[in-house]
Amino acid sequence: MAEEKPTVFIIDDDPSIRKSLLRLLRSFGFEAETFDSAEEYLERERYQGTGCIVLDVRMPGIDGLALQNELNKADYTMPVIFVTAHGNIPMSVEAMKKGAVDFLPKPFDDNEFLQAVNRAVETDRTAKIRFAGTREILRRIQRLTPREQEVLRYVVSGMPNKQIAFRLGIAEKTVKAHRGRIMKKLEIDSLPELTRLAEKAGIQPL
Amino acid sequence: MAEEKPTVFIIDDDPSIRKSLLRLLRSFGFEAETFDSAEEYLERERYQGTGCIVLDVRMPGIDGLALQNELNKADYTMPVIFVTAHGNIPMSVEAMKKGAVDFLPKPFDDNEFLQAVNRAVETDRTAKIRFAGTREILRRIQRLTPREQEVLRYVVSGMPNKQIAFRLGIAEKTVKAHRGRIMKKLEIDSLPELTRLAEKAGIQPL
């Protein structure tokens, strides 16, 4: 597969900043897109790939910090770099507490900006990889029938088939049958593996 | 058991600050101790309970940010709150990136200070609880003999006893004997539980 370029989303109401950052990023091999307001970004952008957001704090309408709040609420995990000409310490601390990867007061030089972007993209990449793993597991577990998921829960709790059968009011044979299908569907062949899958999927024992 | 008061360590070269913060914290039910330099803190303090550090950035000798670096390097996980009269944004961002829970420019009011301390102590408390769990598990697993740990590794990889025996060049009976002792020593009674313990202890399958 072709190497996907990471995409940087620049949200700033100052056209000259947008333009210069855009040029800078593109010249260093990033994809980049610009938005002149938080609203525009929220409307237009549904990007799912890897990248980061460069966000001006002070903007008309929804400001940068408010946008960050929105994205957090929506579990939108793309890393955010703040840039601003009118920042102060409490503002930067607040942004960092909420998960920003960096906060750059304008003016900043190209180098520190690019470093921040690289860090942010790297953060996003590893987060996406980690998440993709557990999402794939969840996907597979959700292909199990409700009954199978129920049995799975008891199994990873360490209960013997006989007891599982008793609790569910069914025959031990049936539990075995479910177990067999669970293992086949999840394409695994050992109880420890099953336990780890369930663990990653957030299935609690008992 | 008696409720342990959290302890706050105040590190600041300004005696009047030390004194006022000390009084404030004590009046709100915290234990608190003061240090007039990072060096003094490093020499004197080996506190293991729950609490946090209030750290001045600008100090003669080792400054606050340098001390934070030292503590991080030593895996000393007590949360740090920075306070400073001569801060700027890059400084605060740097501190936050390195894990500070807050960064307060002087002057700050009592209320926001206390809020920060509470947050920090809470952070420490939950971190300590989480860590205590895995440490206890590690302790128990390390009481297993080397051979038992070896067998454990194969078991949680999902290998049947017969294969484990083959790989170790021993009889299947012996593997069973080890398994039995492992389960007894760890005081558990199911393979899924064993798998989870091993997982938390960082034992990799295969």
Added chain:
DNA sequence: AGTCGCATTAGACCAAAGTCCACTATACAC
């Protein structure tokens, strides 16, 4: 009405795991 997926079960086996007891052999400590 027919077909599918789901849940359920039985019978017949076989393989794997666990238990109890006894025995041997190191190695290290007191």
Added chain:
DNA sequence: GTGTATAGTGGACTTTGGTCTAATGCGACT
């Protein structure tokens, strides 16, 4: 020496787990 911990083994069983085949009942979709 006499212990104590670790490691390895065998016999004799019991309990669990897993597989294959075959079958039944139910609800949903066509």
